[in-house]
Amino acid sequence: MTRSPLRSVRRALFGAALALVAATAAHAQTLRVGLAEDPDVLDPTLARTFVGRIVFAALCDKLFDIDEKLNIVPQLATSYSWSADSKALTIKLRSDVTFHDGEKLDAAAVKFNIERHKTMAGSNRSGELRPVTSVDVVDPSTVRLNLSAPFSPVLAALADRAGMMVSPKAAQAAGANFGGHPVCSGPFKFVERVAQDRISLERYPNYWNKANVHVDKVVYTPIVDATVRLANLRSGQFDVIDRLAPSDVEKLSREKNFKVAKITEIGYQGITINVGKSEKAQQNPLGKDPRVREAFELALDRAGIVQVVMDNEATVGNQWVAPTNAFYAKNVPIPKRDIARAKALLKEAGVPNPSFTLVTPTTSDAQRIALVVQAMTREAGFDVKIQSTEFATSLNMADKGDFEAYVLAWSGRADPDGNLYSFDACKQPLNYAGYCVPEVDELLNRSRSERDPAERKKVYEQIAARVLKDRPIVYLYHRNWLYAHSAKLTGMRSIPDGLLRVTGLKLGDAR
Amino acid sequence: MLEFLVKRIATIVPTLVFVSILIFGLQQLLPGDPAVILAGEERDADVVAYLHKKLHLDDPLPVRYAYWVGGVLRGDLGESVRTQQPVLDLVVQKLPVTVELALLAFAIALAIGIPAGIVSAVGRGTAWDAAANAFALWGLSTPNFWLGILFILLFSVQLGWLPASGYVSPFEDLRANLAAMVMPAFVLGNAIAAVLMRHTRSAMLQVLNSDYVRTARAKGLSERVVVLKHGLRNALTPIITLGALEFGTLLSGAVLTEQVFTIPGFGKLIIDAVFNRDYAVVQGVVLVTATAYITLNLLADLAYVAVNPRLRR
Numbered sequence: 001m002t003r004s005p006l007r008s009v010r011r012a013l014f015g016a017a018l019a020l021v022a023a024t025a026a027h028a029q030t031l032r033v034g035l036a037e038d039p040d041v042l043d044p045t046l047a048r049t050f051v052g053r054i055v056f057a058a059l060c061d062k063l064f065d066i067d068e069k070l071n072i073v074p075q076l077a078t079s080y081s082w083s084a085d086s087k088a089l090t091i092k093l094r095s096d097v098t099f100h101d102g103e104k105l106d107a108a109a110v111k112f113n114i115e116r117h118k119t120m121a122g123s124n125r126s127g128e129l130r131p132v133t134s135v136d137v138v139d140p141s142t143v144r145l146n147l148s149a150p151f152s153p154v155l156a157a158l159a160d161r162a163g164m165m166v167s168p169k170a171a172q173a174a175g176a177n178f179g180g181h182p183v184c185s186g187p188f189k190f191v192e193r194v195a196q197d198r199i200s201l202e203r204y205p206n207y208w209n210k211a212n213v214h215v216d217k218v219v220y221t222p223i224v225d226a227t228v229r230l231a232n233l234r235s236g237q238f239d240v241i242d243r244l245a246p247s248d249v250e251k252l253s254r255e256k257n258f259k260v261a262k263i264t265e266i267g268y269q270g271i272t273i274n275v276g277k278s279e280k281a282q283q284n285p286l287g288k289d290p291r292v293r294e295a296f297e298l299a300l301d302r303a304g305i306v307q308v309v310m311d312n313e314a315t316v317g318n319q320w321v322a323p324t325n326a327f328y329a330k331n332v333p334i335p336k337r338d339i340a341r342a343k344a345l346l347k348e349a350g351v352p353n354p355s356f357t358l359v360t361p362t363t364s365d366a367q368r369i370a371l372v373v374q375a376m377t378r379e380a381g382f383d384v385k386i387q388s389t390e391f392a393t394s395l396n397m398a399d400k401g402d403f404e405a406y407v408l409a410w411s412g413r414a415d416p417d418g419n420l421y422s423f424d425a426c427k428q429p430l431n432y433a434g435y436c437v438p439e440v441d442e443l444l445n446r447s448r449s450e451r452d453p454a455e456r457k458k459v460y461e462q463i464a465a466r467v468l469k470d471r472p473i474v475y476l477y478h479r480n481w482l483y484a485h486s487a488k489l490t491g492m493r494s495i496p497d498g499l500l501r502v503t504g505l506k507l508g509d510a511r
Numbered sequence: 512m513l514e515f516l517v518k519r520i521a522t523i524v525p526t527l528v529f530v531s532i533l534i535f536g537l538q539q540l541l542p543g544d545p546a547v548i549l550a551g552e553e554r555d556a557d558v559v560a561y562l563h564k565k566l567h568l569d570d571p572l573p574v575r576y577a578y579w580v581g582g583v584l585r586g587d588l589g590e591s592v593r594t595q596q597p598v599l600d601l602v603v604q605k606l607p608v609t610v611e612l613a614l615l616a617f618a619i620a621l622a623i624g625i626p627a628g629i630v631s632a633v634g635r636g637t638a639w640d641a642a643a644n645a646f647a648l649w650g651l652s653t654p655n656f657w658l659g660i661l662f663i664l665l666f667s668v669q670l671g672w673l674p675a676s677g678y679v680s681p682f683e684d685l686r687a688n689l690a691a692m693v694m695p696a697f698v699l700g701n702a703i704a705a706v707l708m709r710h711t712r713s714a715m716l717q718v719l720n721s722d723y724v725r726t727a728r729a730k731g732l733s734e735r736v737v738v739l740k741h742g743l744r745n746a747l748t749p750i751i752t753l754g755a756l757e758f759g760t761l762l763s764g765a766v767l768t769e770q771v772f773t774i775p776g777f778g779k780l781i782i783d784a785v786f787n788r789d790y791a792v793v794q795g796v797v798l799v800t801a802t803a804y805i806t807l808n809l810l811a812d813l814a815y816v817a818v819n820p821r822l823r824r
Contacts, residue, residue, distance in 0.1 A: 038783060040551075041595045048551025122562065127555040179595045195594055195601055196783065197678060197775035223676065223773050227660060232773075235667035235675040392788055396543035399554075411552060422553070429554045 029507045030217040033500065034229045034241035038196050038222040043179030044164035045116055045123045050411045053161065054242060055199055058218050058502040060184035062163035063091060064155060066414045070325065070496055072155050076105060076165060076185065086150035086451050093141045096208045099167035100189035107143040111135040112168040114145065128157040150449035156415030187213045187503050196222060214506045233484055239507060240485035240500065246313035249482060257487050262480040263494035264315045264322050267412025268419065269369065270475040271405050277434025278401025285354040286404055292349050293471040295342040297335060299380035300373065306477050309368040314477040319464060320419040322478040327416040327457055329464030342380035355383035356404040361391040366407045369476065398432040406432065414497060416460060417448055424467055433472030440466055519809050530801040534794050535576050545788035549592050566592065579794060589791030598795035601780060606799065608678065609776035613761035615692055619700030620707055628711020632719060633738055643708060650705025655698050659771035662694045676773035695772040699765050703757045710753050714746035747818050755811035759804040
């Protein structure tokens with residue numbers, strides 16, 4: 001039997017094809033990300049956690065995004081304009097965007113999404129979009145949001161989960177189970193999720209900005225322990241990890257194979273004081289007398305706190321936004337530590353040795369804050385008792401007003417309103433302090449309706465002058481978001497929301 | 512034998528009912544409104560109200576228990592509020608991982624613990640005995656968490672031999688699976704080996720000092736037959752009991768070890784669920800674990816009967 005020459009050719013071709021496939025496969029790059037927690041449900045309407053937003057940054061594009069300087073920049077939108085009365089926001093959309101199921105993103109899809117955010121049972125976005133009363137499709141690439149009253153923070157909401165667009169077709173088909181298989185329009189599409197193990201995404205070939213996407217897959221793995229997360233980075237299991245421990249920054253920065261990326265967060269770390277949440281407020285000098293609260297703040301050395309608690313990986317602050325923020329009220333600077341003045345104030349208030357209990361969640365940061373605060377304020381005469389409580393329980397105590405002071409962090413929102421309104425306006429859900437002053441409420445509402453940043457800033461200065469004197473919250477510092485990554489990874493952007501943008505990232509050599 | 516089996520199985524049902532009430536009741540003692548923690552950072556009042564309704568949080572306890580048990584009897588363990596995945600799916604996803612880790616750890620424990628116990632009993636007072644005891648003391652007193660991190664630093668970061676994390680299903684890639692499992696299995700198995708060694712040693716010492724062993728030796732049987740056939744078989748009963756208990760504990764998820772090595776098993780699942788007040792997940796996992804534990808105890812009872820025919824009556 002003779003061998004057919006055709007057969008050899010076929011074989012050679014097959015071999016070449018195989019080699020090609022192998023070469024492509026070797027070139028396929030996977031970005032492996034170590035997260036500090038397991039994200040919750042991957043449905044932008046229902047999602048609740050910070051860590052989930054890290055995954056969404058690769059999965060679901062938003063109408064707007066924020067840049068390094070917290071400016072609102074278009075993402076799925078191309079531009080926006082406000083009506084003269086500030087009650088209608090008209091948004092122009094990109095015309096080249098499709099969802100991962102191939103459906104086109106148009107004005108009707110945006111209308112569907114905003115309405116879904118507003119009306120879906122259990123939606124976490126309905127509060128952010130409450131002032132939006134209706135959505136009009138002006139033409140296929142123009143949509144108009146009608147507001148019940150002028151509300152400038154809506155843009156920042158649309159630069160977060162409320163601005164994420166999902167495929168209407170897929171969302172209708174999946175109903176409440178959409179989060180199990182999300183279909184969005186981001187650079188990567190959903191592949192699979194194994195609870196507490198991994199979330200895998202792969203590159204979406206028809207992404208509108210595909211020229212800036214340089215990796216083929218992204219795999220997110222949650223590892224709670226910071227030491228273990230770092231060990232996984234060092235051993236090459238990950239290319240980048242979320243929330244490096246501040247104590248590891250110095251050592252890692254000196255190693256040439258790794259790099260640390262940092263940016264001041266938009267949130268804050270602070271101590272909430274019960275000034276009116278429950279009867280407890282009037283039962284202890286701290287809640288009852290503003291002079292005692294002033295003395296408490298004067299007894300604190302913020303730089304010292306940041307050094308001990310955060311290894312200096314934080315920016316000291318005394319407001320709901322960091323001093324670097326455009327809306328920081330410069331009329332109320334960070335007070336210097338002044339023990340003599342603190343003692344004088346306590347004497348004036350008639351309580352030279354006020355005692356109160358400071359509730360803290362069991363996270364190590366919060367516990368260290370409590371210890372440092374306890375030691376610092378003792379010098380002024382305070383007797384602080386620390387009560388460490390598991391987080392869910394401490395939150396419940398705060399909610400019921402069953403506390404005198406509480407160490408609590410806030411992850412922050414791009415618009416200052418997101419860091420302030422719900423905490424300081426009367427009867428708002430996050431107003432654990434029980435702070436309620438009609439004049440402040442009026443100012444807060446004015447800050448929401450004012451569109452001009454310069455005018456808004458003036459309102460915030462008025463708010464700061466009053467609220468920071470009443471001290472329902474004593475703000476301490478703004479942490480650095482710390483990402484550690486392999487030196488092969490380039491293109492890391494430091495956006496203050498602390499979310500990893502995969503677009504633009506490059507992995508040095510193919511593995 | 513059959514009667515014995517039926518009797519034992521009959522006791523399982525009331526035990527499970529009791530366990531289910533206990534899981535359900537104890538969980539209600541957890542402080543904090545689950546809706547508040549599940550509502551996320553914003554804690555929007557509408558969301559909290561919605562979760563109250565969805566989770567029947569405003570209904571009296573017995574009514575909520577009835578809802579849950581009704582679901583369980585229909586094979587529906589509920590849904591994770593946090594990730595929206597059905598609890599049954601989670602259990603089905605995690606159980607094989609936990610079982611594999613438990614089996615590997617247990618195999619390592621048996622392979623080390625029992626021979627070490629025998630050697631140490633037979634060579635009582637010798638250097639072998641001292642070495643085995645030192646090993647047991649080390650195994651008992653080394654925290655899993657710490658040993659795990661040291662292993663990762665040595666074998667993954669320094670030497671680069673084994674992956675620090677990254678569980679792969681054995682059906683996908685057995686080699687990668689074993690590479691990911693060997694460190695956690697050893698860390699877990701090591702501690703259990705120590706317990707097994709101590710128990711094997713004391714049981715063997717007792718047996719080896721008994722009259723029939725002396726008789727066997729007097730008959731001129733080889734030491735090997737005396738120790739392994741006459742000695743070990745009679746020493747096995749307490750070891751089986753202990754083994755079943757230890758294995759059952761492994762099945763409930765090795766929380767710390769799973770955290771360190773990022774093994775997606777029951778331990779990680781239940782810890783996250785407790786902190787997030789994801790009640791349905793906690794209840795589902797504990798119920799499955801309890802069932803496994805009870806079944807293992809039954810199997811241990813059957814194993815006694817196999818090694819000790821006197822119990823068959």
